[in-house]
Amino acid sequence: MKTIVYRIILSLSVVVLPIFAVGNDASAEPNVPFKFALGKTKYLESCSVCHGPRLEGSKQGPPLMHDYYKPSHHNDDAFYRAALQGVHAHHWQFGDMPKIKGITPKDMDAIIPFIRWLQHEKGLF
Ligand code: HEC
Numbered sequence: 001m002k003t004i005v006y007r008i009i010l011s012l013s014v015v016v017l018p019i020f021a022v023g024n025d026a027s028a029e030p031n032v033p034f035k036f037a038l039g040k041t042k043y044l045e046s047c048s049v050c051h052g053p054r055l056e057g058s059k060q061g062p063p064l065m066h067d068y069y070k071p072s073h074h075n076d077d078a079f080y081r082a083a084l085q086g087v088h089a090h091h092w093q094f095g096d097m098p099k100i101k102g103i104t105p106k107d108m109d110a111i112i113p114f115i116r117w118l119q120h121e122k123g124l125f
Pocket of ligand 1 (some may be wrong): 097
């Protein structure tokens, strides 16, 4: 009887332990601090279709998690300009970035710190 119980416990741990391990996956998204939550929401609404939910890029736009877009290469002004005025394609082959409809400088006041926080969190700078 005892051995059967041990076997059950053993087989359960084989199934259950990997499920817990997923929570420690280093590639998982870090928890977003409250002060960046609004920026994240607005980023997901207005930017992520092209730049990806985790800044990883998509078929329609480049990754913002890229050396080109570190603060030392594209400062915050470039981010305001891109969203409010659009960008002519110059680094990539995705075509122009359109001016983003409905985006205000105030929205960008929230979006940019979220992007910078995630870039920094992931070790880009
Ligand atoms: C319709 C797709 C699309 C959306 C939506 C979009 N972008 Fe872009 N974005 C692009 C593409 C394509 C480029 C690359 C242009 C190039 O080739 O350099 C780009 C480039 C940029 C750049 C670099 C600008 C520069 O000076 O080179 C920044 C910063 C940027 N996007 C920020 C944003 C932010 C912030 C948002 C949301 C408010 C956003 N984008 C939404 C497609 C998009």
